[in-house]
Amino acid sequence: MSKLKLKVMEPKSHDPWLNLAIEEYLLQAKASEEIILLLWQNAKTIVIGANQNPWKECNIGLLEENEGKLARRISGGGAVYHDLGNLNFSFLMDQSDYNLAxxxxxxxxxxxxxQVIAEFKGRNDILADGKKFSGNAFYQSGNKALHHGTLLVNCDFSEMTKYLQVSEKKIQSKGIDSISARVINLRELNPNITINGLIESIKKLFAMSYGENYVQMTENELDADKLDVIYQRNRSWEWRFGDTPECQISFSNRFSWGELDINLNVDKGLINDIRIYSDAIDVRLVETIKELFIGLPLDAAVIQKKYKDYTGEQAYKDVINWFIKEVNHY
Structure with missing residues (x-):
């Protein structure tokens, strides 16, 4: 077994399109024995999950009017607000080295x-004093894995609530009346905490955890042309907003694993196009759901008969049963 090599990179840019490009580039380019820790910050930004509808998640017009940026990441999960009071971390490694705990x-x-005691709770949150200060998301590509998250140190919550839109279903399911009612800045728990101090502590604990010294990386080590390809995609309208078709039928529901918003195009009684938005952590779930229904007639009885003896995962069974009930209305 080859010895692990630890690397740390702290990009100087506060551009979310570039920082997310660096993260993805490093995931693709890393050697098998490397574990990379990325510590980075974005200026005023909304970052949405891989399968989310940007118009539903944030006030895009106001964000761009105030010189903020909308970015889409490759991982699943929900929308988050970044500013310079927030620190982002990313762990990049092989699947064999991945250990969430x-x-x-x-x-x-x-x-x-x-002096902050915290715990991981639910599907992707880190809490202190019962309030969230960190959201986490995950991504796998072949034998490589990504775990990244946010740390609210001194984020401007008035700006966050101005741009983020929380769906009524999420509010009802979580029993909350506002974003600010369930999140907390680490500064509220320790007024002396700083982002620089937190960075140094995370790097130290990173080395201690694996029992190896880390090498500090610089952006000069990256292939500028390959990085630019990802950056140009990240900033493009097609990547951030997508070619959203005009949908004839739409319905949504919130499950224990996330919210699902299904939009159907139907031609001559057949479902010929499906666009799905979701904050589910598993980004593959959306493609699997599409495969379940694309090409089928918009007929609840036919769909029910097809999946009467379905033996897939419970999450998909739940979606099928809900889908049949919704289609039954048409």
Missing amino acids: RQLKIITDALVEH
Whole structure:
């Protein structure tokens, strides 16, 4: 077994399109024995999950009017607000080295150094005093894995609530009346905590966790042309907004694993196009759901008969049963 090589990169840019490009580039280019920790910040930004509808998640017009940026990441999960009061972390590694509990412990142990006791709860949140200060998301590509998250240190919540839109279904399911009612800045728990101090603690605990010294990377080590290809895609309208077809039928529901918004185009009684938006953590779920229904007639009885003996995962069974009920209305 080859010895692990730890690397740390701290991009100087606050451009979300570039920082997300650096993250994806490093995931693609990393060697098998490398574990890379990326620590980065974005200026005023809304970052949406891989399968989310941007118009539903944020006030795009106001964000862009105030010189903010909309970015889409490759991982699943929900929309988040970034500003310079927020620190982002990314762990990039092979699947064989991926251990969520270990990665989270690096973050929570670093926080202990700043007198903050935290716990991972639910599907992707880190909480302190019962309030969220970190959202996490995950992505797999072949034998490579990405775990990244946010850390609210001194974020401007008035700006966050101005741009983020939380769906009524999410509010009802979580029993909340506002974003600010369920999130907290780390500064509220320790007024002396700083982003620079947190960065140093995370890097130290990263090295301690794996028992290896890390090498500090610079952006000069990256292939500028390959990085630019990803950057240009990230900033493009097609990537951030997508070619959203005009939909004839739309319905949505919130499941235990996330919200699902299904939009159908029907031609001559057949479902010929499906656009699905979701904040589900598993980005593959959307493609699987599309495959379940594309090409079928918009007929609840036919769909029910086809999937009467379906033996797939419970999440898909739940979607099928809900889908049949919705189609039954048409």
